[in-house]
Amino acid sequence: MDNATRLQYLQAMGIDVWVSRNEAPVEDIQPVATMDYQIEQQVEITGAILDDWSVLQQEVAKCQRCDLHKTRTQTVFGVGDLSADWMFIGEAPGHNEDQEGKPFVGQAGTLLTEMIRAIGLHRDEVYITNVLKCRPPDNRDPRIEEISSCKNYLQQQIEWVQPKIILTVGRIAAQTILETKEPLSKLRGTVHQLENIPLVVVYHPAYLLRSLPEKRKAWQDLQLAIKVYQEKK
Ligand code: URA
Numbered sequence: 001m002d003n004a005t006r007l008q009y010l011q012a013m014g015i016d017v018w019v020s021r022n023e024a025p026v027e028d029i030q031p032v033a034t035m036d037y038q039i040e041q042q043v044e045i046t047g048a049i050l051d052d053w054s055v056l057q058q059e060v061a062k063c064q065r066c067d068l069h070k071t072r073t074q075t076v077f078g079v080g081d082l083s084a085d086w087m088f089i090g091e092a093p094g095h096n097e098d099q100e101g102k103p104f105v106g107q108a109g110t111l112l113t114e115m116i117r118a119i120g121l122h123r124d125e126v127y128i129t130n131v132l133k134c135r136p137p138d139n140r141d142p143r144i145e146e147i148s149s150c151k152n153y154l155q156q157q158i159e160w161v162q163p164k165i166i167l168t169v170g171r172i173a174a175q176t177i178l179e180t181k182e183p184l185s186k187l188r189g190t191v192h193q194l195e196n197i198p199l200v201v202v203y204h205p206a207y208l209l210r211s212l213p214e215k216r217k218a219w220q221d222l223q224l225a226i227k228v229y230q231e232k233k
Contacts, residue, residue: 049082049160050082052160053082053160056077056153056156056157057077059153060075060077060133060153061074061075061077063075063133063134063149063153065149065150066134066143066145066146066149066150067146068132068134068135068136068146069134071134071135071137072093072098072134072135073098073099073135074098074101075101075133075134076093076097076098076101076102076103076130076133076134076135077101077129077133078103078127078128078129078130078157079102079103079123079127079128079129080123080124080125080126080127080128081124081125081126081127082127082160082161083161083162084125084126084127084161084163085126085163085164085165085229086116086119086121086125086126086127086163086164086165086167086229087126087127087128087129087157087158087161087163087165087166087167088104088112088116088126088127088128088129088166088167088169089128089129089130089131089154089166089167089168089169089173089177090103090104090112090128090129090130090131090168090169090170090173090204091130091131091132091142091169091170091172091173091176091204092130092131092132092134092135092136092139092142092172093130093132093133093134093135094106094108094135094139095135095139096109097109097130097135098134098135103128103129103130104128104169104205107206107209108204108205108206108209109205111205111208111209112128112169112205115202115205115218115222118219118222119222119225119226120226127157127161127163129154129157130173131147131150131154131172131173131176131177132146132147132150133150133153134146134150141172142172142176147176158194158195158197163197164197164198164229164232164233165197165198165199165200165225165228165229165232166194166197166198166199166200167199167200167201167202167225168199168200168201168202169202169203169204169205170184170202170203170204170206170207171183171184171187171204173204174187174188174201175187177194177199178192178194178199178201184201184203187201188200188201188202188203188217188221189220189221189224191224191228198228198229198232200221200224200225200228201221202218202221202222202225203217203218203221
């Protein structure tokens with residue numbers, strides 16, 4: 001997709017052109033992956049690897065390690081390219097995700113898809129998952145025992161995808177993964193590391209939908225992620 005079309009999408013989402021006078025205009029930012037690039041880079045997924053993934057997904061589907069299994073409709077494992085360079089990690093499924101079994105569907109999911117488009121990628125070209133695989137009732141914050149019950153699943157997903165960059169989506173995902181209580185305002189804008197993988201913290205799209213002035217900062221976070229990725233490649 002060319003930048004003009006991408007901008008149209010962003011504007012359709014109510015996102016104005018996120019360009020500060022001191023920054024490169026959106027047009028100057030090279031999309032990090034074109035279709036051709038993706039095809040060239042596509043890693044052949046062998047049957048054995050797919051088997052491992054489906055075993056893990058089945059294990060998650062029947063998981064009863066914490067009480068969330070009592071209230072979930074279904075588990076929400078993760079979607080996308082199993083060998084993606086970019087991995088997005090959110091907090092936990094909400095109502096729509098619990099119903100559909102996929103992460104980031106609904107309004108916030110649509111905005112996340114547009115944020116992914118803004119970095120030059122399609123949703124299918126990245127891997128998206130959450131810290132928790134089950135919805136906490138009434139969308140309350142995840143509890144410590146729930147996070148630790150789910151931790152190994154996420155660790156395994158990261159190990160198998162081997163992304164070149166991780167983006168945590170929202171405060172809870174960032175604080176949980178980085179094991180800190182620092183506010184998002186302190187965590188964003190710098191590059192963290194998770195087992196030698198660069199990690200950039202971005203705002204949660206649900207928050208951006210409520211707080212339009214933060215969109216500029218959200219675009220800055222995405223620009224930082226693009227820069228880090230391009231340097232790492
Ligand atoms: N919020 C999240 O953090 N994850 C989802 O999958 C949906 C909303």
